[in-house]
Amino acid sequence: MQAAWASSMNSLWMVGDDGQIRYFDGAVTSTQESGTTQTLRAVWGEDANYIFAVGDGGAIVHWDGSSWEPMASGTTENLNDI
Numbered sequence: 001m002q003a004a005w006a007s008s009m010n011s012l013w014m015v016g017d018d019g020q021i022r023y024f025d026g027a028v029t030s031t032q033e034s035g036t037t038q039t040l041r042a043v044w045g046e047d048a049n050y051i052f053a054v055g056d057g058g059a060i061v062h063w064d065g066s067s068w069e070p071m072a073s074g075t076t077e078n079l080n081d082i
Contacts, residue, residue, distance in 0.1 A: 002041045007048040015040035015053045021068060034061050035070040044082040054079035
């Protein structure tokens with residue numbers, strides 16, 4: 001994993017190589033489908049239902065509370081922080 005962000009003690013999002021996203025709910029860690037195969041290097045959210053992850057090749061994915069969706073970034077540069 002490359003980065004993590006938590007909205008609470010029972011809500012931790014982790015991102016990493018090959019588009020990996022994992023979610024820890026305080027008891028169990030699950031794998032999430034990110035919609036990208038690019039390495040994700042940073043993750044940040046406003047709350048548990050509004051989260052972004054960014055990474056290599058300009059990859060941006062957004063969590064809307066139910067699924068991750070890729071977004072256009074307008075760049076192919078690696079994004080390392082939000």
